[in-house]
Amino acid sequence: MERAIRMRGVRKTFGSKVALDGLELEVPQGAVWGLIGPNGAGKTTALRIVMAILFPDDGEVEVLGRASALEARDRIGYLPEERGVYRKLKVRTFLRHIGILKGMSRRGLDEKIEGWLERVDLGDVGRKKLEELSKGMQQKVQFIATVQHEPDLLILDEPFSGLDPVNMRLLRELIDEQHARGATVLFSTHVMQQAEELCEHVVMIDEGRKVLDDSVPEIRRQFDLRTILYEPMHDDPGEARLAALPMIQRVRRHQERWELHLAEGADPADAMRALVDLAPPALLEVHRPSLEDVFVEIVGQRRSAEERERLRRELAGAAVDGRDS
Amino acid sequence: MNPRKVLQVASREFLSTAATKAFVFGVLILPAMMSVLIFVLPRVMTATPPAVRGRVLVIDPTGRLVPSLAEALSPEAFIERSRELKEKIRKATEDRLPAPLIDQAERQGAFEQALGTVPQLVVEPLPPGEDVEHAKRALREKEDDEPRVLAVVQIDPDAVEPAGDGTYGAYALFLRKGVDDRITEQIERAVRDAIVDERVAGRGLDADELRVLMRVRGARTVTITETGERETNEILKAMLPMAFFMLLWIPVITGGQYLMTTTIEEKSSRVVEVLLSAVSSLELMTGKILGQMAVGLLLLAIYGGLGVAGLAAFAMLGLVDLSLLFYLAVFFVITYFVIAALMGAIGAAVTDLREAQALLGPVMIVLMIPLMLWFWIMREPDSMFAVVASFIPPVNMFVMMLRMTSSAPPPTWQVWLSILVGVLAVFGALWAAAKVFRIGLLLHGKPPTFRTLIRWIRMA
The missing domain is CATH 3.40.50.300 (P-loop containing nucleotide triphosphate hydrolases)
Structure with missing residues (x-):
């Protein structure tokens, strides 16, 4: 071409x-x-x-x-x-x-x-x-x-x-x-x-x-970070109970929401079923990585934790500023 | 280089400069001010002549001066003197100024202006023993009823006949506050003449005859050239170098300044990057320089044209060697390119006018040299300084212009050598400016120093 x-x-x-x-x-x-x-x-x-x-x-x-x-x-x-x-x-x-x-x-x-x-x-x-x-x-x-x-x-x-x-x-x-x-x-x-x-x-x-x-x-496709977003409807199961699920590798709280990183080889469908059983969700979705995530993931390897945070703020802040509707 | 684009940049540059009210005003203000000075101001000043009426008190111990003083200060004598003087000025200026100019001056009442209007003065003798302090009091009094006492003249007793040691006395003049200086001059002159006439008469001589003997008419000056004789006009001849110098200086500096300003504007408004996506920095610079050259040429044509038209109107074109106009055009193009390249580079290197001033300072000082030294160059056009300076760009063309219009023009080979040096300087300056343009236009932030500029020139 x-x-x-x-x-x-x-x-x-x-x-x-x-x-x-x-x-x-x-x-x-x-x-x-x-x-x-x-x-x-x-x-x-x-x-x-x-x-x-x-x-x-x-x-x-x-x-x-x-x-x-x-x-x-x-x-x-x-x-x-x-x-x-x-x-x-x-x-x-x-x-x-x-x-x-x-x-x-x-x-x-x-x-x-x-x-x-x-x-x-x-x-x-x-x-x-x-x-x-x-x-x-x-x-x-x-x-x-x-x-x-x-x-x-x-x-x-x-x-x-x-x-x-x-x-x-x-x-x-x-x-x-x-x-x-x-x-x-x-x-x-x-x-x-x-x-x-x-x-x-x-x-x-x-x-x-x-x-x-x-x-x-x-x-x-390449940078599917295999993250599930979960927000409980009533009672919060707490970090310990979430981390105890076998298909969950890492847990991070983000305001009302939990970011759950799947373990290697785990099926997202199994993980979602397990979460519904644990506590009924108000929100439950497989998170698709944004370019921002991909970018931070790639370039973050060469940066300190502090620099990564600053970069994320810049890209996220800019994304909010630049959002058109 | 794309000529169509260069021309488009040039025409934009020309229009954005010359087709503005500020430019038209700026261009016209100079001739307008000059014509105000030459033609309008005298008219306004003569429009309200002082109407002088008053008395002149005279204390004359010699007893011989009052009649001639009274006669000399009578209105009839003033009119007669005015007529004589007019004739005298006409005679004196005929050799130096062309007749049409004198006629014009006469029409505009320049002579009346020079002489003042005819005053109505009454000479009143006081008794020889009168106390001068008493007379002076009259000058301080506010007399509402006319005519007021304007002056008190106190003649020394030995003003006409010398005292025992052979020296002559003089006189004292006391004036009311605010008396017109032309009136004062007339009174002084009348008293002086009266005293001299009496002294001369005392020796048995005729004062009028003596005056005729002492007068030599203004001489006619002619310059002998290879091609023939040319009436030398001293006044205009002295003005000519300055006129040519200014004809070169004003358009060059104006064009250069505009170029710098528009470059800074394009840079600071960031429009330059849009331009650079359509033309190369060299095309942009060339177009801008040509556009402002057209502005300079327009100025040169207007001012030079006015000058030539003025000379032609008074049939004095012969005064100017027409080849000078050719050299003026050549010198303009050379000097303009050098100065414009410098100013354009400065404009491209900085972000605002304030920063430009720092870089512009040294350039302007160099350019001021011929302006400051023009008098010395004129007086000694062949001095070492003048000769050397006429080969050093960017002032060489200015100095050469002064030398060529001076009384001792340089040999032709020097003129052409100076032009050659100028042309080389043009290429050098444009080459350097192109590099600064290429780098500087997109750089913002700290203004560069001369050292940075030189680094850019060497690096690019």
Whole structure:
């Protein structure tokens, strides 16, 4: 299959800090891929290198079959994490400027821009200055600037950060639309839930190194943590009685809820039957691991307990912040 | 490099700078202020001439001066002197200023302004023995009924005939507070003339004849060039180097400053990363520099055009060697590229204007050198300092411009060597700036020092 992006052994340092350490990445054409990892993992650096905004110290990058994104710039749409606009410029002038820089023909450009503005309910702001627009409206203008030239490859750096729920839904629709049109989408996020909802495939990076590169269902299968969530309806059986069950290996209390880790070889169905017998449950379910769990599981091995806790807080906290509805 | 994209960046840069109210205002304010100074201000000032009426008390122990003083301070004498002076100014300036300019000045009442309006003064002799203190009291009194006493003149007894030791006496003039200085001058002059005339007459000579003998008309100055003779206009000739210097300086600095500001804006508003996804840092820099060069050229065209039009209007184009305009354009392009590369690099390296000031300081000091030393360069265009400075970028073109417009232009080989040095400096500066652009645009945080910038240049 054709590759939209191929990175081989990409290394990038800033002074003494190693931002990327031999990153390998292959994104097939037409796919929606997520680049995930905590803040400072190297996601933005990786995307900037793909865009040829930064240049690697070592390694090779191939984008849309070209040796560098420089040769395919007009076929790429890029939404940086720090999304800026010319505040003094009129919306239409700004989109025109970016459109022309992206290689769009001047002929019919205004009509296209009008169409896009209508599409995102900004039909009446074309003549307004960007600084007169609300933040949400500016974000919509930024989306248009990213996709108006119908790129073959969309690179979105933390696209959902700072979006209000309405714009989050709009952006998701735009991404789906571009995907349906055949565009390849690569986006980065530190909010695992978004990656789970949008991506077919995720690449996890941590401290500049790739730690996981697989499809979402495969990751779920591999990292099935075999945990049962249990919340008693009336009387709490207590930790001792739960731990005494033969199919339960480890017990952890989480507020009203118990997290019960199954012993090696134990059948979840047996364990659930035993729990119902012990005390009728208000809630009883096999917990499916989230990407967040998987991520902490993988990268946690290289971190101290304190660092693991901080990482979990960051990913969980961010997940709450970034939840769209 | 994609020329279409570079042009788009350039046109955006030009429009976002030149198509703003601030720019139009800023560009027009300079010529506007100058025309206010030259044309409007004198009119406003002459619009309200002081209407002077008053008495001049004279204590004259010699008893010979009052008639001639009264005559000299009479309104008729004022009008006559004004007419004579006007003629004299016309004669004197004819050689130096073109006739249309004099006519214009006359129309605008510049001469009346220089002379003041005709005062109505009455000379009143006091008895020779009058106590001067008593007379002075009249100057302090608030007399509501006109005419007031404006001045008291006390002539020394030996002002006309020398005392025993052969020295002449003088006079004392006491004035009311707030008397117009032009009136004071007229009174002083009248008294002085009256005394001198009496002294001359005492020797049996004719004062008018003596005055004619002592006058030499203004000489005509002509510069002999290889191609012929050229009327030398001293006043405009002295202004020419400054005019050319400013024509070079203002557009270069303005363009450079705008380039720095827009770069900082794009960087701090984070729009630069969007731009860099569409154009390379080199394309962006080239486009921005070209765009601001168009702004500088527009300024040069406006100010230079005004200057040339002004000279043409007064038929004085011959005063300017037209090849100077060609060199001005060449010098502008060279100097602009060097300064713009420097300022653009500074803009790309910092996050806000405040940080830029720290880096800009040394650059501005270097650029101020020709401005501060222009007088010395003008006086000695062939001095060691001037010659050496005309080969050191980024000031070489400024210094060369001054030397070329001076009284002793440098040899042509020096001009072209300086241009060559300038062109090399352009390439060097653009090369270095491109590296700083490439690294600096995406960096935020601690502002870099000059040492960091040099490290970037060597590293990238």
